[in-house]
Each structure stands twice: as structure tokens, then as C-alpha cells.
Amino acid sequence: MNDRDKSKAPEREAVLARLLGPDGPxxxxxxxxxxxxxxxxxxxxxxxPDGNVPGMRAHLEGCPACAEDFRSLKAxxxxxx
Amino acid sequence: MASATMTMPIETPAEDSAARGxxxxxxxxxxxxxxxxxxxxxxxxxxxxxxxxxxxxxxxRRASLPHLRGDDLEDIAQQSADDALFAVLSKLGxxxxxxxxxxxxxxxxxxxxxxxxxxxAWQGRETPLAEDAWAVxxxxxxxxxxxxxxxxxxxxxxxxxxxxxxxxxxxEVLVAVTLNDVPIDVLAxxxxxxxxxxxxxxHDARRxxxxxxxxxxxxxxxxxxxxx
Numbered sequence: 001m002n003d004r005d006k007s008k009a010p011e012r013e014a015v016l017a018r019l020l021g022p023d024g025p026x027x028x029x030x031x032x033x034x035x036x037x038x039x040x041x042x043x044x045x046x047x048x049p050d051g052n053v054p055g056m057r058a059h060l061e062g063c064p065a066c067a068e069d070f071r072s073l074k075a076x077x078x079x080x081x
Numbered sequence: 082m083a084s085a086t087m088t089m090p091i092e093t094p095a096e097d098s099a100a101r102g103x104x105x106x107x108x109x110x111x112x113x114x115x116x117x118x119x120x121x122x123x124x125x126x127x128x129x130x131x132x133x134x135x136x137x138x139x140x141x142r143r144a145s146l147p148h149l150r151g152d153d154l155e156d157i158a159q160q161s162a163d164d165a166l167f168a169v170l171s172k173l174g175x176x177x178x179x180x181x182x183x184x185x186x187x188x189x190x191x192x193x194x195x196x197x198x199x200x201x202a203w204q205g206r207e208t209p210l211a212e213d214a215w216a217v218x219x220x221x222x223x224x225x226x227x228x229x230x231x232x233x234x235x236x237x238x239x240x241x242x243x244x245x246x247x248x249x250x251x252x253e254v255l256v257a258v259t260l261n262d263v264p265i266d267v268l269a270x271x272x273x274x275x276x277x278x279x280x281x282x283x284h285d286a287r288r289x290x291x292x293x294x295x296x297x298x299x300x301x302x303x304x305x306x307x308x309x
Contacts, residue, residue: 012232015218017257020238020294020301021287028278028284036188037180060309062287063193064258064279065265067309070192076137077184 017061026058032066040073044081104118106182113173122233128166130183134190135161142195146203157201161193208271209261215240218260235299242293251286253281 027035035053042049049059060067112123135158143154168189176185182309218236243252257263258279269276294301 015260016235016301019255019287020210020291021284022146023291026284029275029280033188033192035177037184041180043183063265065101065199065276068195069188069191071309072138072141072195073188074182076134076187076191079137080133 005072009081020057021062022062024058025055027053027055028059029063029066032059032063033069036066036073040070040077042076044077101289104180106176106178109182110173110176113170123225124166124170127169127186128162131165131169131190132158133184134187135159135165138194139198140190142198142202147197150199157197158194161190161197164193164267165190177194196266199266200270203264203267208257208268210262222238235294238294238297239290242290246289247294251282251289254282255286255290258283 035056039049039053039056042052060070099245105264107126109123112119113127114120116122136155138161139154139158143149146154149157166184169186172189218240247255254268257268258265265276266281271277274280291301
């Protein structure tokens with residue numbers, strides 16, 4: 001694979017990942033919102049957020065809007081705490 | 082006489098912080114559940130926190146709104162804080178104490194602000210047509226020289242399954258959100274539904290595609306997007 005091909009490989013993977021979504025069980029958006037505060041605090045504390053909230057990581061991989069909400073809440077807490 | 086010894090529990094910093102958070106959350110609930118000036122003061126303070134969160138979110142996203150002035154952005158922040166305050170006060174019974182009260186409240190302000198910003202950014206814009214998305218697929222498939230034949234076959238099969246195996250609604254949602262980058266909240270507003278309902282449609286469409294591609298012999302295990 002030449003340099004040009006290497007640089008484009010992630011794009012191929014990204015398009016496929018967006019189309020096919022996460023592989024495995026995942027929460028829905030309402031469940032994600034209900035668990036978001038707990039998940040972010042567990043994440044910031046390094047307290048196994050994925051073990052405590054199964055299906056959350058898969059949903060954040062599959063839902064761009066919820067993933068943005070996760071990043072925003074985490075960033076806000078990092079700035080205010 | 083033997084001296085009595087007492088073992089005091091030693092709190093770790095994390096436990097100490099959690100205990101302080103619980104006390105703080107309890108005080109918020111007591112003040113918001115009170116009446117008169119005590120509650121009024123708590124509501125004003127809560128609105129201030131929500132406004133801070135809304136401004137934080139809008140500041141993160143201001144690049145998507147280059148046409149808006151500072152006053153417009155402040156209006157969005159104020160509306161977001163007002164709507165979040167209403168949501169928080171009407172859902173106090175849902176607070177389970179599994180995170181700090183302020184963290185729980187912040188998420189309502191961030192959600193209100195992010196949805197309003199996305200909708201404002203897409204105001205007046207058409208939702209791209211499916212044909213634009215097929216160009217994305219074809220372009221992506223043709224990018225890798227060594228894997229071109231394999232990719233062309235896979236992306237061709239994907240397009241066939243998107244057109245043939247999905248319902249019209251599933252196809253519309255999948256193409257808009259995953260190929261044309263239409264925010265799911267924007268699409269939900271235009272289709273008069275909710276983010277959750279649209280994501281369920283997207284989820285079902287993706288399951289169907291995965292099953293169809295696996296049935297045609299494509300190896301798609303391990304394809305996943307990085308978590309944030």
C-alpha cells in the first residue's frame with residue numbers, strides 16, 4: 001500500500017463504521033441520556049464506566065449526537081471541578 | 082487495664098469527594114423542595130449554573146454558527162438555560178443520586194444548547210439527496226489501490242442492500258445521518274419525531290445491513306467506530 005492509500009484507509013473504515021454501526025448490544029438514546037451523568041463521573045474517576053454501564057460505549061460509537069453530549073459534559077466537568 | 086483502641090475508617094480522596102457530592106446534592110434537593118425565598122434563591126442559583134453550562138456548549142460550537150453575532154449566541158444560551166431549568170424542576174423526582182446533582186442538571190443545559198445550535202446551523206439548508214451519498218460511497222471505494230476490487234465489491238453490495246433491503250424510512254435515516262452528516266436532532270425535527278425514535282430506526286437498518294452482508298459472505302466483524 002502506498003502513502004496515499006495508507007492515508008485513505010481510515011476514511012474507508014470510518015464510512016463502513018458509520019454505515020454498519022456498533023457490533024453488539026447498545027443502549028438507546030433515552031437510556032444513554034439517563035445514564036450520562038453517572039457514566040461521565042465514573043469515567044473521570046477511572047471507575048470502570050463500561051463495566052458499570054453496559055452498552056453505553058457501543059451507543060456512543062454509534063450515535064454522533066450522544067457522543068457529542070458525552071464529550072461536552074466531560075469537558076465541562078474537567079473545567080469546573 | 083487494657084487500653085481500648087478504636088479503628089477509625091479512613092476515607093480515600095475519592096470517597097471523601099463522593100461524600101461531599103452527596104451532601105451537596107441533598108442540600109440542592111432540600112432547597113428546591115422548600116418554599117418561599119429559600120426555594121427562590123435556589124432556583125436563581127440553579128439557573129446561573131445552567132446558563133454557565135449552556136454558554137460553555139455554545140462556545141464549543143460557535144464555529145458552526147459563523148453568521149451569528151454575540152447577542153444571538155447569548156439569546157440561544159438564555160433560551161437553553163430557561164428550557165433546561167424547566168426540565169430539571171419538572172424531573173427532580175427522576176434524580177437517583179448516582180451522580181452529583183449539578184452533573185445531572187448540567188446535562189439538561191448541554192442538551193438544550195447543543196440541539197438548538199445544530200438546528201440553527203441547519204436552518205434553511207436542504208437535507209442532501211441520496212445521490213450525494215452514493216458519490217461518497219463510490220469515492221471511498223475507489224481510494225485504496227490495493228484493495229480496490231474488494232472495496233468496490235463491498236461498497237457495491239452495500240448500496241444494493243441499502244436500496245433493496247431497507248424500508249424507505251430506514252434508507253432515508255441511514256443515508257442522511259451516516260453518509261450526509263445530517264445531525265439526528267435536525268432530522269428528527271424535520272420528520273416530526275424524536276432523536277430516540279430515529280436512532281432506533283438507524284439501529285434496525287444497521288442490523289439488517291450487517292445480516293445481509295454477512296449472508297453474502299463479506300467479513301464485517303471488527304468494523305467499529307472509535308468511542309469518543
